[in-house]
Amino acid sequence: xxxxSPIKEHYDLAVVGAGPAGLAAATLAARLGLDTVLFDExxxxxxxxxxxxxxxxxGEPTLLGADYxxxxxxxxxxxxxxxxxxxxxxxxxxxxxxEIGVSVGGCSRLLTARHIVLATGALExxxxxxxxxxxxxxxxxxxxxxxxxxxxxxxxxxxxAGTGPLLWLLAAQYLRAGVTIEALLxxxxxxxxxxxxxxxxxxxxxxxxxxxxxxxxxxxxxxxxVRGVTALAAKGGDRVEEVVYRRGEAGEVRLPVETLLLHQxxxxxxxxxxxxxxxxxxxxxQLCFTPVVDEWGMSxxxxxxxxxxxxxxxxxMAAEHRGRLAALDAAHRLGKIDARRRDRxxxxxxxxxxxxxxxxxxxxxxYRPAEAFRVPAGETLVCRCEEVTARQVLEAVALGCQGPNxxxxxxxxxxxxxxxxxxxLTVTELIARARGVPPSEIxxxxxxxxxxxxTLAELAALxxxxxxxxxxxxx
Amino acid sequence: MSQPEVIVIGGGIHGCSAALHLARRxxxxxxxxxxxxxxxxxxxxxxxxxxxxxxxxxxxxxxASMAIWHRIRDLVDDDCGFDRNGQVKVAESEAELALLKARxxxxxxxxxxxxxxxxxxxxxxxVPAIADHCVGAIFCREDGAANPYRTTLAFRRAxxxxxxxxxxxxxxxxxxREGRSWRVDTADGTSHAAAAIVNCAGAWADRVAAxxxxxxxVIPSAFMLMISDRQPPFITPVVGATARPLSFKQFANGTVxxxxxxxxxxxxxxxxxxxxxxxxxxxxxxxxxxxxxxxxAGIVRAWAxxxxxxxxxxxxxxxxxxxxxxxxxxxxxxxxxxxxxxxGAITAELATTGRTNLPIEPFHISRFT
Numbered sequence: 001x002x003x004x005s006p007i008k009e010h011y012d013l014a015v016v017g018a019g020p021a022g023l024a025a026a027t028l029a030a031r032l033g034l035d036t037v038l039f040d041e042x043x044x045x046x047x048x049x050x051x052x053x054x055x056x057x058x059g060e061p062t063l064l065g066a067d068y069x070x071x072x073x074x075x076x077x078x079x080x081x082x083x084x085x086x087x088x089x090x091x092x093x094x095x096x097x098x099e100i101g102v103s104v105g106g107c108s109r110l111l112t113a114r115h116i117v118l119a120t121g122a123l124e125x126x127x128x129x130x131x132x133x134x135x136x137x138x139x140x141x142x143x144x145x146x147x148x149x150x151x152x153x154x155x156x157x158x159x160x161a162g163t164g165p166l167l168w169l170l171a172a173q174y175l176r177a178g179v180t181i182e183a184l185l186x187x188x189x190x191x192x193x194x195x196x197x198x199x200x201x202x203x204x205x206x207x208x209x210x211x212x213x214x215x216x217x218x219x220x221x222x223x224x225x226v227r228g229v230t231a232l233a234a235k236g237g238d239r240v241e242e243v244v245y246r247r248g249e250a251g252e253v254r255l256p257v258e259t260l261l262l263h264q265x266x267x268x269x270x271x272x273x274x275x276x277x278x279x280x281x282x283x284x285x286q287l288c289f290t291p292v293v294d295e296w297g298m299s300x301x302x303x304x305x306x307x308x309x310x311x312x313x314x315x316x317m318a319a320e321h322r323g324r325l326a327a328l329d330a331a332h333r334l335g336k337i338d339a340r341r342r343d344r345x346x347x348x349x350x351x352x353x354x355x356x357x358x359x360x361x362x363x364x365x366x367y368r369p370a371e372a373f374r375v376p377a378g379e380t381l382v383c384r385c386e387e388v389t390a391r392q393v394l395e396a397v398a399l400g401c402q403g404p405n406x407x408x409x410x411x412x413x414x415x416x417x418x419x420x421x422x423x424x425l426t427v428t429e430l431i432a433r434a435r436g437v438p439p440s441e442i443x444x445x446x447x448x449x450x451x452x453x454x455t456l457a458e459l460a461a462l463x464x465x466x467x468x469x470x471x472x473x474x475x
Numbered sequence: 476m477s478q479p480e481v482i483v484i485g486g487g488i489h490g491c492s493a494a495l496h497l498a499r500r501x502x503x504x505x506x507x508x509x510x511x512x513x514x515x516x517x518x519x520x521x522x523x524x525x526x527x528x529x530x531x532x533x534x535x536x537x538x539a540s541m542a543i544w545h546r547i548r549d550l551v552d553d554d555c556g557f558d559r560n561g562q563v564k565v566a567e568s569e570a571e572l573a574l575l576k577a578r579x580x581x582x583x584x585x586x587x588x589x590x591x592x593x594x595x596x597x598x599x600x601x602v603p604a605i606a607d608h609c610v611g612a613i614f615c616r617e618d619g620a621a622n623p624y625r626t627t628l629a630f631r632r633a634x635x636x637x638x639x640x641x642x643x644x645x646x647x648x649x650x651x652r653e654g655r656s657w658r659v660d661t662a663d664g665t666s667h668a669a670a671a672i673v674n675c676a677g678a679w680a681d682r683v684a685a686x687x688x689x690x691x692x693v694i695p696s697a698f699m700l701m702i703s704d705r706q707p708p709f710i711t712p713v714v715g716a717t718a719r720p721l722s723f724k725q726f727a728n729g730t731v732x733x734x735x736x737x738x739x740x741x742x743x744x745x746x747x748x749x750x751x752x753x754x755x756x757x758x759x760x761x762x763x764x765x766x767x768x769x770x771x772a773g774i775v776r777a778w779a780x781x782x783x784x785x786x787x788x789x790x791x792x793x794x795x796x797x798x799x800x801x802x803x804x805x806x807x808x809x810x811x812x813x814x815x816x817x818x819g820a821i822t823a824e825l826a827t828t829g830r831t832n833l834p835i836e837p838f839h840i841s842r843f844t
Contacts, residue, residue: 095749110752277747400628402511409518409624412728417704417775449750453704453773460763462756 011037014113016091019047020316021308022119023074024323030083032331039089045075049316057151063176093449094276098303108458115303115330122266122309126426128376131234140170140263153179156258159243161185164265164367171219183224189370196365206359234260264369268310275447282440285364289444296329321353375429383423385416397434404445417453420445479505481826482659482669484647487517489804490675491630492819498637509646513627516782521722521734522623524813525562526589527615530789532837540817553629556622561712565612571717572611604709604768620713650686671800671826678783680805687798694784697739697748698809701777705729721761739779748779784808792838
């Protein structure tokens with residue numbers, strides 16, 4: 001690692017994201033002789049899953065769990081690999097010609113790479129229920145960030161609601177940290193079990209099974225679990241005061257709450273890949289758009305590979321192996337190793353990947369969130385940045401709005417600073433249901449750089465060329 | 476539908492306007508749009524509605540169009556987000572101010588009074604946030620801006636209400652003369668026939684012209700724009716500069732649109748544009764110089780629309796030079812949005828009566844032969 005080195009104008013390989021996929025890819029690529037740089041938005045390596053693994057104040061080993069500490073084993077080899085590490089770096093643009101716009105310390109520059117591996121990971125799926133934007137309501141992912149990076153936990157009466165492994169993991173971590181949880185409202189649809197059951201054998205032999213069951217048991221004994229929740233709302237004035245839920249036909253139940261933590265799974269963070277123009281397809285099992293990649297992670301755009309959860313949710317262990325496969329392919333394409341060597345070296349990683357992916361299908365189907373929690377109605381906010389409600393979206397559809405891109409022009413929906421991260425999937429499914437066509441036909445926002453905001457000052461200070469100055473002076 | 480009398484190729488502002496004006500004349504119009512209405516330049520341009528700075532040949536058309544803009548709701552039953560807060564072109568030096576004065580004198584000599592020279596003091600009143608070094612401007616008080624996508628869709632809806640038909644996702648692949656009518660084939664294998672054709676195909680219009688054996692030296696262009704995060708309200712008119720390209724406008728929600736003439740690259744077969752951040756950096760530098768208040772703003776998004784430029788930067792409007800019953804309106808070169816309302820009126824008039832009273836000779840396609 002050469003943290004203090006200046007950023008060069010050109011690299012063989014640029015890796016975006018220092019989670020398991022990015023760390024593994026950069027480490028192996030550098031070892032194979034590629035001039036490699038790894039850009040990461042955070043100040044320390046680890047990504048979301050191993051966030052702050054080198055410096056967390058939540059240092060009691062059992063609190064965050066053994067899986068978390070596995071991340072430290074990726075950071076060490078990366079630091080010694082010879083890859084350049086640039087923390088605190090926001091990638092705001094990548095062109096098809098692999099020109100990269102990066103902002104570090106309030107200063108932006110443009111550089112190029114012969115090959116790029118995007119390892120931008122996952123985002124939490126939006127959870128658009130009434131009141132989800134009230135202060136005091138946040139995602140389990142956000143709560144975990146606070147725990148890992150600052151050792152902080154929410155205070156007061158805490159309720160967790162939703163579905164998916166992270167919900168149970170956070171509950172367990174909170175309990176280990178001595179936090180009392182009033183209730184866990186499980187929104188997993190009852191029908192999911194039937195759909196997932198055929199995949200149970202694969203799950204039982206996976207590494208998830210024993211760990212998952214242990215987690216659920218750990219939480220179940222100490223927290224009131226409410227299964228089969230079918231409706232959920234956060235209520236309050238200036239901040240959340242109560243959570244209101246229903247189970248099927250049963251009446252409303254109200255729980256006083258100071259912190260409501262929501263989670264219903266994760267989806268690939270596709271903003272960069274989308275803005276580059278990589279082809280994506282709708283994944284009906286994971287209910288999200290996933291970039292189209294080959295066995296090495298190569299996207300449909302030459303020179304752009306995608307590894308880890310950004311290429312489809314498969315978890316941290318799979319991400320690591322997908323990172324290594326992408327690195328081997330990059331080394332091959334850039335002439336460092338021949339195809340035979342690539343294939344030979346890839347074999348153990350491909351086998352490990354297959355093992356890591358075992359049980360995933362079961363989890364996807366079991367924790368597939370209910371439509372009621374994905375497709376909001378009425379005055380529930382869809383786009384937080386521009387404050388667009390579900391009703392407004394449906395009215396635009398009635399006026400002839402066909403898809404998310406027209407919706408941007410109609411309502412500015414998805415045009416705020418988050419660039420659709422918090423509303424993209426909701427908008428696609430909402431329009432799909434209103435028009436009676438599948439989400440695959442509706443498509444997703446066409447995203448444009450900068451995919452993360454940069455300042456006018458940074459942009460104005462970019463190096464300028466004569467070619468760029470060829471403008472059409474009008475009138 | 477029964478057979479249309481006129482087929483309009485292209486569902487941008489000019490095609491939608493042509494369809495509306497045809498329908499109002501009682502003529503059955505069919506619009507064939509390869510993507511969806513307003514998908515390209517018409518939907519994503521800077522929305523400037525200006526007479527300011529027009530090529531002398533365009534001034535009469537621009538003035539006629541502005542008359543329609545000022546009562547746009549009467550035409551399309553939607554205000555199109557149109558405001559008339561004026562357009563300003565600032566001079567950054569005495570030398571530039573002399574150029575602007577000469578321009579105003581030239582326009583006045585032609586008999587037009589819409590462009591007005593203002594001094595530094597008045598510029599400060601109109602644009603309080605302008606940088607100190609700016610010494611004056613041309614001001615067009617009744618100019619303004621509108622929401623381009625909303626406008627294009629309003630024209631589309633009004634056209635449909637008046638009886639026009641739209642088929643979206645219909646890419647025209649061939650035009651053939653059959654007897655006294657035109658046969659138009661689309662990529663999905665469908666054919667349509669009509670007595671007359673209006674070519675409003677924008678950056679793809681040369682391909683339509685080529686079907687007629689007519690050369691149209693269209694330069695497909697990707698005009699880049701960017702938008703800031705929300706700022707406190709500080710400006711109402713649209714501002715441009717004299718020696719460097721700029722189009723600068725703040726929306727009601729506080730965000731600021733920054734455009735100009737800087738170009739990205741494009742692939743018109745893939746509907747794809749690439750941004751050139753070195754060009755956007757020049758726009759950012761212009762804003763840095765002219766509006767110190769913007770120096771801490773964030774840029775949240777940039778984009779480019781695909782638009783047709785002509786080598787002389789004025790459009791092609793008028794009958795085909797080679798084919799009977801075909802009329803062109805394309806190549807607006809980055810300043811066609813304001814002309815949309817009148818260009819549709821002109822092509823509708825041409826397609827039904829064969830003539831127009833507006834002076835369109837300078838825009839005839841034969842200038843490129």
